[in-house]
Amino acid sequence: MKTYGSEPGAPSPVQVGISELVVSDGDDTLKSYGLGSCLAIALYDPDSDIGGLAHIMLPDGDAVDNSDRKPGKYADTAIRALLRRMVEQGASYTTVEAKIAGGSDMFEFESFGDGVGQRNIAAAKDELEKLGVPLIAEDVGGSHGRTVEFTPGTGTLVVKTADESADHGVKEL
Amino acid sequence: MKLDVNALGTFYRMAREGAGLAAGRLTHMTGVETQVGVTKLNFMRGREIERDFEDSREKIGVRVNLTGAIEGYSMIVFDRENALRTVETLRSESNEPIDVAGGEFDEMTESAVTEVGHIMNSGFIDGWADVLETVIDVSTPEFVQGETAEPFFGDVDSAPETDDLALLFQSRIETVGAEVGFNHYLFPKRESMASLLDRLRTSGGIEYDKLDGFDRMAERGAEEVAKTATTLTGIDTSVEIRRLNFVSLEAIPEQVADEKLVGVAFEFDGMPSGYLLFLFDEDSAHEIVDAMVPMEVDEDGFGEMGTSAIKELGNIMASGFLDGWANVLDTTIDHSTPEFIHDMGAAAVDPVIIQLGENQEFAFVFDTVVVADGREFDCEIYAIPDESDLERALNDLDVDRIEETPTTAEFQEVNNT
Numbered sequence: 001m002k003t004y005g006s007e008p009g010a011p012s013p014v015q016v017g018i019s020e021l022v023v024s025d026g027d028d029t030l031k032s033y034g035l036g037s038c039l040a041i042a043l044y045d046p047d048s049d050i051g052g053l054a055h056i057m058l059p060d061g062d063a064v065d066n067s068d069r070k071p072g073k074y075a076d077t078a079i080r081a082l083l084r085r086m087v088e089q090g091a092s093y094t095t096v097e098a099k100i101a102g103g104s105d106m107f108e109f110e111s112f113g114d115g116v117g118q119r120n121i122a123a124a125k126d127e128l129e130k131l132g133v134p135l136i137a138e139d140v141g142g143s144h145g146r147t148v149e150f151t152p153g154t155g156t157l158v159v160k161t162a163d164e165s166a167d168h169g170v171k172e173l
Numbered sequence: 174m175k176l177d178v179n180a181l182g183t184f185y186r187m188a189r190e191g192a193g194l195a196a197g198r199l200t201h202m203t204g205v206e207t208q209v210g211v212t213k214l215n216f217m218r219g220r221e222i223e224r225d226f227e228d229s230r231e232k233i234g235v236r237v238n239l240t241g242a243i244e245g246y247s248m249i250v251f252d253r254e255n256a257l258r259t260v261e262t263l264r265s266e267s268n269e270p271i272d273v274a275g276g277e278f279d280e281m282t283e284s285a286v287t288e289v290g291h292i293m294n295s296g297f298i299d300g301w302a303d304v305l306e307t308v309i310d311v312s313t314p315e316f317v318q319g320e321t322a323e324p325f326f327g328d329v330d331s332a333p334e335t336d337d338l339a340l341l342f343q344s345r346i347e348t349v350g351a352e353v354g355f356n357h358y359l360f361p362k363r364e365s366m367a368s369l370l371d372r373l374r375t376s377g378g379i380e381y382d383k384l385d386g387f388d389r390m391a392e393r394g395a396e397e398v399a400k401t402a403t404t405l406t407g408i409d410t411s412v413e414i415r416r417l418n419f420v421s422l423e424a425i426p427e428q429v430a431d432e433k434l435v436g437v438a439f440e441f442d443g444m445p446s447g448y449l450l451f452l453f454d455e456d457s458a459h460e461i462v463d464a465m466v467p468m469e470v471d472e473d474g475f476g477e478m479g480t481s482a483i484k485e486l487g488n489i490m491a492s493g494f495l496d497g498w499a500n501v502l503d504t505t506i507d508h509s510t511p512e513f514i515h516d517m518g519a520a521a522v523d524p525v526i527i528q529l530g531e532n533q534e535f536a537f538v539f540d541t542v543v544v545a546d547g548r549e550f551d552c553e554i555y556a557i558p559d560e561s562d563l564e565r566a567l568n569d570l571d572v573d574r575i576e577e578t579p580t581t582a583e584f585q586e587v588n589n590t
Contacts, residue, residue: 109438110509116527
């Protein structure tokens with residue numbers, strides 16, 4: 001089971017579970033564990049240090065009736081909800097930038113078709129382009145899991161993989 | 174009694190809402206940040222619940238009797254230490270002196286724990302009443318303590334008998350950083366549950382007895398898996414936990430250990446179709462490779478030999494598991510070739526819930542844990558059928574077949590003493 005312990009001294013990161021999104025304006029670290037085909041979408045405004053992280057599982061919320069109840073579940077609705085909440089907190093729409101990580105294809109099952117991870121990546125990129133939000137960094141695809149930590153204050157997105165070889169599996173976007 | 178996904182979904186929302194309110198009140202009381210851990214609707218047999226309790230840790234419970242829209246018992250259960258720590262936190266907030274060094278529950282501590290437990294219970298119950306838009310009456314709280322299940326629900330008439338399958342609400346609330354947590358259980362009375370289900374159901378639904386019957390079959394399938402594992406590896410294994418959960422899809426990866434795991438995944442196709450995952454911690458996986466590969470293997474991590482040994486074990490366990498289902502459902506269920514994974518546990522599960530998530534919000538999960546005595550062999554098994562397939566398969570199920578259906582092997586109690 002999941003534990004919520006934290007290292008002494010370090011402020012505990014805010015967990016962003018599947019289908020959740022969190023917006024913050026401080027030095028909080030927002031963290032999503034064990035992304036496989038799910039996608040982490042981080043938006044931030046470098047001028048106001050306001051940013052947010054979404055942990056989406058499906059591409060297309062507009063095709064679903066009740067996506068307004070859980071906007072964080074879908075790539076398109078999550079990006080719009082993040083943007084709206086950030087602007088409400090004082091971010092400037094025009095300076096917001098995006099980073100994404102995740103969207104692996106872990107298994108080659110027949111029922112998965114082209115790959116559930118790929119669908120999420122494509123949907124996120126489409127929506128960002130539609131809204132004119134530049135995607136400045138990404139670590140997507142492949143067939144491995146990722147844990148991400150996003151600090152809105154600096155815009156840093158740290159991506160960890162279970163791969164123990166090069167760089168200890170840690171990448172900074 | 175009949176249930177359907179809509180009714181169970183409402184129950185699930187009730188449980189989440191209640192857990193949220195209870196967590197909020199705990200934060201308010203203690204000034205400590207809290208989080209809702211796992212929330213589940215479990216279908217569990219009496220003996221499984223007993224096993225859940227028997228971890229030889231002293232526990233404290235605060236129990237209330239419910240009447241009105243829901244009848245039954247609601248209970249907050251703390252590990253004894255956690256109860257003390259919670260009271261400690263409370264008293265330090267109010268600057269009252271505290272002396273729990275001896276660990277004895279004096280009258281004051283007992284009444285403080287009872288009060289906390291009661292406020293938590295009330296939080297849950299208010300949450301359910303909100304969702305149901307109705308009134309639930311609560312008795313005065315009762316303080317219970319002990320190491321086994323007996324004192325907690327031995328005298329609760331709505332708790333299931335050893336062989337009975339009961340619907341149980343379980344939630345866990347934890348403080349952030351302070352490592353205080355507790356479990357919440359609701360044992361509703363069967364009649365009360367039946368009338369609520371009738372009210373909330375929007376489709377024909379599944380006959381409860383069929384679910385019960387199918388679960389009994391799944392239980393035998395799990396025993397079969399343990400036996401297969403024993404035969405193949407020579408490691409004596411047995412089924413430790415087995416339950417049928419009804420959870421939101423998002424909650425499934427969250428219950429997987431937050432560490433690097435070794436797994437074998439399958440898709441299965443038939444009536445029902447779905448996904449089957451076997452997950453091992455790394456130590457267990459190494460032990461399995463050592464047991465199955467006769468020669469000394471000099472490989473980093475899990476090389477070709479190790480991978481194929483684990484895939485082979487997974488393949489045979491999957492057949493044992495699914496054959497049991499197919500036999501009782503009088504159908505065939507085919508499964509794919511095994512896919513090996515050595516990665517973060519949650520990452521192995523999320524593709525499956527994404528795929529199912531296109532068409533469903535919740536899932537029945539057949540949760541099984543197989544363990545070995547004295548040696549490393551911990552295997553978590555998740556079988557997640559497609560919801561509409563499962564509903565159809567269950568409706569076609571002839572409950573009388575269950576006892577008559579031969580399983581692929583002779584079943585016997587796995588004795589690991």
